[in-house]
Amino acid sequence: MNTVAETRLKRPASLEKNPRLSQWLHVHRDGTVSIYSGKVEIGQGILTALAQIAAEELGIAVERIRMVPADTALSPDEGVTSGSLSIQDSGVALRRACAQARTLLLERATARLGVSGGDLRVEDGSVHAAGRSTSFWECADDALFDRDVEETAALRSPRDYRVVGKPAPRRDLPDKIAGRPRFIQDMALPGMLYGRVVRPPHNFAGLISLDDSKVKSMPGLAAIVRDGGFVGVLAEREDVAISAQRALRLAASWREADPPPRDVHTWLKEHAAEHRVISEKENADARSRATRALEASYTKPFLSHASIGPSCAIAQIDDGKLAVWTHSQGIFNLRRDLALALGMREDAIVVRHAEGAGCYGHNGADDAALDAALLARAARGRPVQVQWMRDDEFAWAPCGPAMALSLRAALDAHGGIVDWEHELWSNGHSSRPGRADDPALLAAWHLARPHKRPSAINMPLPAGAADRNAVPIYDFPSQRVVNHYVREMPVRTSALRSLGAYANVFAIESFMDELAQTAGIDPIAFRLRHLKDPRGRAVIEAAAWRAEWDRWKPAEGRGHGIGFARYKNLGAYCAAVAEVEVGHDVRVERLILAVDVGLVINPDGVINQIEGGAIQSTSWTLKEQVKLGARGIASLGWEDYPILKFSEAPVVEVELIDRPELPAVGAGEAAQGPTAAAIANAVAHALGLRMRDLPLTHERIAAAISQST
Template identity: 50%
Template sequence: MRASSTAHPGRRRFLAAGGGLTLSFVIPLQAAPGAPGSLADTPLLDAWVRVGADNRVTVFTGKAELGQGIKTALLQVAAHELQIDPGRLVLITADTERTPDEGYTAGSHSMQDSATALRHACAQLRALLHERAAARLQVGAAALAQDNSVFRAPDGRRVSFGELVAGGDQHLRASAALPPRMANARRWIGATLPRVDLPGKLKGQLAYIQDIRMPAMVHGRVVRPPAPGARLLGVDTGAVARMTGVLEVVRDGRFLAVIADEEYRAVKAAKALAQAARWELPAPAAQPGDIAALVRSLPAQPRQVLARGAAGAPGRTLRATYTRPYQLHASLGPSCAIALREGGRYTVWTHAQGVFPLRRALAELLDTAEASIRCIHAEGAGCYGHNGADDAAADAALLARVFPDVPVRVQWMREDEHGWEPCGPAMVADVAATLGADGRIADWQYEVWSQAHATRPGRAGNLLPATLLARPFAPPLPKPIPQPDGGGDRNAIPYYALPNARVTHRFQPAGPLRTSALRSLGAYCNVFAIESFMDELARAANADPVAFRLRHLDDPRAAAVVRLAAAKFGWNGYRRGTGRNPRRGRGFAFARYKNSAAYCAVALEVEVALETGFVRILRADAAVDCGEVVSPDGVHNQIEGGILQSASWTLLESVRFEAGRVASLDWGGYPILRFDGVPERVSVHLVDQPGQPFLGTGEAAQGPAAAALANAVADACGLRVRDLPLDRARMRRLAT
């Protein structure tokens, strides 16, 4: 309902200021199964690269820049294949009216899927133009020289890309073949170039969606229920509607919001609206006291994802249980979105990681055609996974529906982000293994319990505000992500050569908290459990942890990464040293992310102060094989950042909740790693594989870093911690 009839100010002013949008055509696509990367779904060349009559070359990707440096890496791939300086290319990312639909920017798939598609499309376009230039200039193709987007004949005659496409067709189907490269091709792949996304961030310029200000923009704030199941008994909107600057008070079922002409006025009005609302809280459900008992108590759907060999091998059997708590994305910038309704059309600026799936969900929410909604990605201030970005976009779209013709900006507060974003699921892993007489693993059994890691939009019911409307959309029933990627069972299948092994995923469709994708999904917990247990097995076999792992690896690339990390760390010559605190130890861990992406091994050293419970990482060495390296600096950043974020999860992060609602609503209740907790040194060592496929690196370090850290703590003080996080309180309890 509308509680205020205040006229909407500034709409004509906004339109006069150039608020209209320039629309591009949408390319009809036909899938090409078996084509490399995202060409399988989008096989037309001009979906990926187009040459304009002005000779400008534009490349397109459906993937989004999340701070991982993907813009720079994709420009390098395109520049390398087109043989054009990267600075001369224009890159368009994640826009539902301009770019290919590549689903979500997730799962470390950007290089595997988008870069592979761009490589083929750009190489094929360049080969096509090369042939056209030879025919136009009537010389042999081998005689042509290329200077960026111009071909030159030996006699000085020249023809540009733009001239070659004039009247020609770029709307051509790509092939699976990669044309041979020129012998004297300039190499843009494998070089470290300046990140194109960083200058604005470093200079304090407009960089994030939180920074965007548009002409005549108004500000919305949403008032959430005090608990997910709370019932709205009533709300007095009159006093709020009369507050200075308030343009609209919106109520639709349990969805309450205000729109004001200035942001601070919207904040004050939202606070007043919250105080004016009367809610009935649901009776709190009884819950077990610890995470393991809680997770095991949830209904589960068992599914065996590996059955190899036979059970019952003779030998010594060891068992252990490992747990992970609910964890937040804890983005430094709370979620934000801007929506504009003009007639029957909506434009939404969002930092969601899947603009096309979000558009489908918004179309269902708003009861309109997908074609009438345009979602444009704008960078958000920090997130790998499904945080509040999509929900904020839905908030903004709902407010734009009742307040059209001007942009409506919705900015979440810190307590909104922590209290309402989907969490990374709590997990429990049971593992048992039998050591044979030869000191090798003869039998392996693994079971993992987990809620859903994939409840991203695609349907309206996946959007938080859609569940609060008078005619609510029910969240669709979550489903497990199938192998080989997996969700809760991601990396639950060990990469080691084990003759007898069984792995079971106990998928849990519901739990006390809303859950979805957090960086690396279930791989963080599964690698933590598997690699911690590998250390326990190595100790039982009286074997060095690195040698024990190598004994069970039959992939030469995996073994090379393990050896490199150990060598760079100085594993064989390690000395604990002495000093004020002699409790120092080393830890090692390895995994191949999803068993199909980048190989990553981490060796690190810690210092443990049992009196205070403080664990500090002193140094870390990581070795990575991600196939052909496009941007060495980009890979370094991803692995370094992954180690630091994993350290924060492993040492500090755990959601406190009660009666079905999150209680960790600020940084005091949900601490993250601070600068004084950062290791003194993190070194990343790359194993380049020229000519090999690109392998995703964005999530490769999460699991190995956690396990290496736990293994180092056990080595330092003899305490095996199997429950995350290894925070001070837990360490002090274990020490007493």
């Protein structure tokens, strides 16, 4: 188990890359402190939690903290805001930087007041001694922080925390709730033009012809931009840009590639390019005790991000310099790929983060930035705002990959698992910018001199990607886990919240229930008997206790089920209990989740992320699948891609297990897998029938019932 002391020895990657103290904070004369983080607000509340950490180590009120939006010209490069790592990356770096800053400020203050350190009284940045006083704001200057962040400054003990660990209201919500301009979609720069891109059908293979004669004469149209198969419009009014986009769509004829496969999961199994054994444990003794074997296959469809606000960006080219405003999760990586796509030098580009609608992974934000930059070339120095339309977003933002999974296990005579096998087939789960020789930006593949579309890849274990959480956390004597990587992509895939963990945990935890049933053992007891990890056991027991698992009253059509995982086998522990009623549809009535994220920075922030993750996972699990048709993605609007509604949202209860002595980890992706499994297990409990293909729709349930009778 990691402890605070252990992590102290390892220099965090964020500090390796951004070692200067001045990169992380600036103390102003007016009694405020600017904090520079490379992580960005994407609706998860990270800037609030980071402000709490900074305020805690500086020993000042959190209201004094100004969180500076990430900007390639100002901010430390902390890679991508993803993987529930912002607290681990930026939080740990800021904690050290702010602790050192406080030490330096106190040394200065001591010198100024002419006293020895022990006699100081320090309160919210004011320093008093011997009847005199000074403050951090008076002591700070540029030279003071012009040094490397060192490991020596003492960190405040979690026992003494006054800001961290207490619920903090989100800093960005007052604007967002009052309807004040706050999103990139709301930015209106002087002289700004509105742009739209005329996207081809999804299975694009080239533009044959484009008759723009009618559109050219539209009043208010500023330009039609064409570069190979990239077609865009610029207009003085946004509604004119949209009308021109629609008209040009009808006036374009496209060459189309082959349609996607009809049965994606069979296709995946037939097209694996690499087969990697990612975990293997052999115990012949244990295997020889096997008395029963079980196997089952599970599937997960392509999923859409389906953010309520489509992707948006603003770009301006002035004197050969490009400025971009974006809600990208990785502004430095985006800058690199913009430079590749536009043939510019990186130092001629500044990328600034501006908040967008909810982000659940690699969506269209980066692509929209290139769209805006390409259109800005025709805007004669004026800024250009591009917002994707709803169908652009559904058709062109990367999907969360479809997955097929096969599990096999053997039980001994006492119901113990003696052998376990897990195989998965999937496209890669990341095609983010910044990682390939070619830009991972949509429009770059459609230009007259097109760049090659990089294939989605998987990050290596232990965090993994397609195989995230595929290695079981349980203690099995023999096991084998195989990741079959499919390089060829029927649709563009990339990171969607929790990556492969959603499907792997759904499959593992469904299969655990199938085995428990075969063994005739209660699902919770069955899990506990195969799990040594005390933190894992604790969340399972806490969820079962809060849900009153043992007092369940059986009723026609009702069932309960459990799902459990430790995200990435490295991060947050989460156990979910679902209570469902199955009638025409599955109705999830109640979800009870127990969560251990180590030290809790902002309890309400963690609960909000867990509630949201559980409800989003309920939506994925009951309703969502991207439909494919002859021209590629056929889910182009909410009617083709329904998500959970207010009247369908379950009651969600969260039990937080605070462990102040353990490192803090992220909460945003802990609930997805366990929630899906809990629902599927509850449905199986209610129906006496096992559903192994997501989503658990009315049609699937009706088919399963008719097959069983």
